[in-house]
Amino acid sequence: MSNQSSQAEIVRNSLNRRYRKERRFRLYGMLAIFIALAALATLFVDIIYKGHSGFVKTTITLDVPLDPEMMYLDDPTDADQLSMADFVAPIIAALQEHIPEAETAGQKRELGRLLGSYAASEVRDLLENNPDLLGTTQTIEFLAHDRVSTYVKHADNPRYSIKLSEQQQRWVDQLLEKGVIDTSFNDVLFSRGDSREPANAGILGAIVGSLLTMLVTLAIAFPVGIAAAVYLEEFAPQNKFTDFIEVNINNLAAVPSIIFGLLGLAVFIGLFGMPRSVPVVGGMVLALMTLPTIIISSRAAIKSVPPSIREAAEGVGASKMQVVLHHVIPLAMPGMLTGSIIGMAQALGETAPLLLIGMVAFIVDVPGGFFDSATVLPVQIYLWASASEQGFVELASAGIMVLLTFMISMNALAIWLRKRLERRW
Amino acid sequence: MIKLKAALTTVALAGSIAAVSTPAMARDTINIVGSSTVYPFATVVAERFGRNTDFPTPKLESTGSGGGLKLFCEGVGTQHPDITNASRRMKPGEFENCQSNGVEKITEVRIGADGIVIANSKDAEKLDLTLEQVFLALAKEVPNPDGGDELVANPYMKWSDIDSSLPDYEISVMGPPPTSGTRDAFVEIAMQGGCKQYDFIKKMDKSDMKSVCHAMREDGPFIEAGENDNLIVQRLAQDPETLGIFGYSFLMENSGQIQATSINGVEPTPEAISSEEYPVARSLWFYIKNAHVGVVPGIEEYVAEFTSEGAWGDNGYLVDVGLIPLPRDQRMKIAKRVKDLEPMTGKEL
Numbered sequence: 001m002s003n004q005s006s007q008a009e010i011v012r013n014s015l016n017r018r019y020r021k022e023r024r025f026r027l028y029g030m031l032a033i034f035i036a037l038a039a040l041a042t043l044f045v046d047i048i049y050k051g052h053s054g055f056v057k058t059t060i061t062l063d064v065p066l067d068p069e070m071m072y073l074d075d076p077t078d079a080d081q082l083s084m085a086d087f088v089a090p091i092i093a094a095l096q097e098h099i100p101e102a103e104t105a106g107q108k109r110e111l112g113r114l115l116g117s118y119a120a121s122e123v124r125d126l127l128e129n130n131p132d133l134l135g136t137t138q139t140i141e142f143l144a145h146d147r148v149s150t151y152v153k154h155a156d157n158p159r160y161s162i163k164l165s166e167q168q169q170r171w172v173d174q175l176l177e178k179g180v181i182d183t184s185f186n187d188v189l190f191s192r193g194d195s196r197e198p199a200n201a202g203i204l205g206a207i208v209g210s211l212l213t214m215l216v217t218l219a220i221a222f223p224v225g226i227a228a229a230v231y232l233e234e235f236a237p238q239n240k241f242t243d244f245i246e247v248n249i250n251n252l253a254a255v256p257s258i259i260f261g262l263l264g265l266a267v268f269i270g271l272f273g274m275p276r277s278v279p280v281v282g283g284m285v286l287a288l289m290t291l292p293t294i295i296i297s298s299r300a301a302i303k304s305v306p307p308s309i310r311e312a313a314e315g316v317g318a319s320k321m322q323v324v325l326h327h328v329i330p331l332a333m334p335g336m337l338t339g340s341i342i343g344m345a346q347a348l349g350e351t352a353p354l355l356l357i358g359m360v361a362f363i364v365d366v367p368g369g370f371f372d373s374a375t376v377l378p379v380q381i382y383l384w385a386s387a388s389e390q391g392f393v394e395l396a397s398a399g400i401m402v403l404l405t406f407m408i409s410m411n412a413l414a415i416w417l418r419k420r421l422e423r424r425w
Numbered sequence: 426m427i428k429l430k431a432a433l434t435t436v437a438l439a440g441s442i443a444a445v446s447t448p449a450m451a452r453d454t455i456n457i458v459g460s461s462t463v464y465p466f467a468t469v470v471a472e473r474f475g476r477n478t479d480f481p482t483p484k485l486e487s488t489g490s491g492g493g494l495k496l497f498c499e500g501v502g503t504q505h506p507d508i509t510n511a512s513r514r515m516k517p518g519e520f521e522n523c524q525s526n527g528v529e530k531i532t533e534v535r536i537g538a539d540g541i542v543i544a545n546s547k548d549a550e551k552l553d554l555t556l557e558q559v560f561l562a563l564a565k566e567v568p569n570p571d572g573g574d575e576l577v578a579n580p581y582m583k584w585s586d587i588d589s590s591l592p593d594y595e596i597s598v599m600g601p602p603p604t605s606g607t608r609d610a611f612v613e614i615a616m617q618g619g620c621k622q623y624d625f626i627k628k629m630d631k632s633d634m635k636s637v638c639h640a641m642r643e644d645g646p647f648i649e650a651g652e653n654d655n656l657i658v659q660r661l662a663q664d665p666e667t668l669g670i671f672g673y674s675f676l677m678e679n680s681g682q683i684q685a686t687s688i689n690g691v692e693p694t695p696e697a698i699s700s701e702e703y704p705v706a707r708s709l710w711f712y713i714k715n716a717h718v719g720v721v722p723g724i725e726e727y728v729a730e731f732t733s734e735g736a737w738g739d740n741g742y743l744v745d746v747g748l749i750p751l752p753r754d755q756r757m758k759i760a761k762r763v764k765d766l767e768p769m770t771g772k773e774l
Contacts, residue, residue: 083477117742121476161658196468273504275452277484362468364475364482365454373454373484388465 051397198391209374216283225294253292261353276358297339455483459493459510480723498523530715540698549665560619565640674747
């Protein structure tokens with residue numbers, strides 16, 4: 001009796017200590033979650049803080065006199081005349097309307113530098129496509145030079161250095177007051193390919209490149225991955241050889257992605273002679289990388305289909321193939337899809353293997369097909385982040401936001417599919 | 426169920442088509458590889474070329490000079506690049522490699538120059554250093570100051586320790602990280618140039634000499650800055666006793682705040698750099714695969730754009746991005762050679 005009560009005494013005495021221990025344990029867990037969330041929040045805040053201005057463009061709207069004499073152009077349908085014509089002069093004349101003090105050649109030059117280098121070709125394209133406009137005055141919205149854009153957006157931010165001369169700054173202030181220089185939503189970002197000028201650079205080329213690459217990856221990795229998983233899970237005999245394959249698939253999932261790039265370089269480009277920098281090769285390399293992920297998750301999904309379903313189907317006389325096609329695959333599909341989408345999301349963010357097959361490149365034209373040179377979103381972000389012009393800093397962060405949006409929507413799709421198709425037993 | 430099967434079949438079919446179909450070998454986009462130093466100039470030309478002509482915009486990969494020449498020399502055929510950029514001249518070995526792989530006719534184009542400057546704040550005293558002093562200030566191991574042909578860990582902490590005529594403050598130099606091309610060039614031209622002033626080092630075999638000359642000190646006086654140039658300028662402006670190493674174009678952009686140190690008595694002016702009188706200067710090049718001209722459309726026109734006065738001339742748009750133009754008579758000669766696609770003989774290297 002006394003022995004029992006003393007044991008209860010021991011337990012009671014240690015109770016507080018044990019409670020404290022548990023509280024500490026919970027606290028560690030909460031702390032871990034807090035650290036993870038804080039890291040994520042810092043990342044997001046930093047990216048949004050740096051990148052939000054990337055979604056804003058600076059424009060200069062001018063009434064441009066398309067005066068034939070000023071441009072040395074009297075027939076815009078003549079290619080020779082077009083190539084010799086001066087399209088900068090009317091733009092400077094239009095600017096002088098607002099800044100009459102700019103008279104010397106040097107001042108005019110500085111005035112012209114308020115606009116990006118695309119301005120002259122915009123005037124040329126306009127005249128080439130509408131020769132009737134010669135001699136009229138047209139209101140055209142030009143993109144401002146990167147330096148003007150930086151000044152307008154970040155004049156007070158010490159992280160940016162203003163590279164306009166004092167004279168130019170004064171002019172920009174005047175033009176801002178008159179409403180000639182204005183800021184608006186940066187549609188250029190979503191409608192053009194890369195450029196060396198931040199104002200003209202867009203992410204559309206990279207988005208299309210990513211889509212094309214992902215399509216190839218999906219078209220290869222999904223059917224192959226699922227076929228492999230179904231065979232290994234449902235039909236393959238259990239022996240040393242299949243064990244060996246299984247071990248290798250698991251190992252393959254952990255192979256660094258750059259290795260797949262080397263493989264792609266040696267096999268697809270070296271052996272098969274496929275071109276560099278094209279989405280087909282990129283997609284094939286990423287498919288190899290994604291395959292193990294899809295196989296492993298698909299096998300897990302197939303395994304989780306309860307044996308009772310198989311047995312019931314076999315019981316009513318279904319063949320093995322009917323069991324698999326009619327019952328196992330449909331029931332395992334949500335898991336397979338989830339695995340595939342997560343694998344694809346991983347592939348979407350990959351740059352290392354693409355470096356070796358030449359997809360890290362300066363490509364201006366938006367790719368039109370699987371055999372056109374292309375880059376992908378993360379590569380575009382990398383290229384912008386390492387460029388020296390200040391305007392690319394905000395574009396890189398804006399690009400990250402676009403990439404994250406794609407990732408989040410892919411993961412959301414995976415969750416939605418799982419929720420919708422999932423069946424519980 | 427049927428839908429699912431149909432979907433699976435479609436996906437599988439698409440997969441097999443993508444995997445089997447052979448690539449169309451003809452290519453209408455110029456492929457350019459090579460130096461990261463030339464990349465900013467070449468991309469500007471490529472973009473203008475694409476915008477102002479009916480040809481597609483050339484594709485540019487920044488692979489480094491060596492990597493570019495390797496790809497370039499792999500063979501003739503549209504899977505190989507048409508042009509490679511280089512921030513140094515082709516080496517004889519690379520030329521032979523090209524020849525043995527069937528890339529026989531190559532046109533060499535020298536496009537301009539690039540200089541690496543050592544600068545400090547305008548508030549500070551303007552310095553004049555020799556390459557030897559630069560080497561002594563920044564190398565990991567230097568010849569024993571007490572004499573003799575042996576190397577000791579760098580003992581110099583103040584500039585005045587190296588030479589009493591130099592200012593009496595701590596050596597503190599910010600430079601680019603090893604990933605940077607500027608760092609490579611600085612090490613190869615400035616450090617090696619200073620180091621070869623010592624006969625016993627010059628007599629070492631090549632790899633030993635390189636390991637001595639190319640090792641930057643790691644005990645503090647040399648500060649590896651990131652690639653963020655603006656940060657270096659801010660630091661230099663704040664601290665007049667710090668020096669910075671960067672490309673000439675950057676000095677040009679920030680000439681209001683910083684001044685260049687003259688090396689061996691020569692100021693880094695565009696003229697001195699393009700004539701290579703300024704010691705830490707290098708030429709920039711690109712190489713054309715003549716066999717591809719006429720096969721891949723637009724190569725001649727792209728090269729003509731690059732070598733036009735509007736681009737590489739004294740007031741060309743490449744000067745705005747920091748290229749140091751060649752003297753006009755040289756430009757004219759090179760432009761003519763390029764127009765005729767005069768191949769290299771291999772003897773000029």
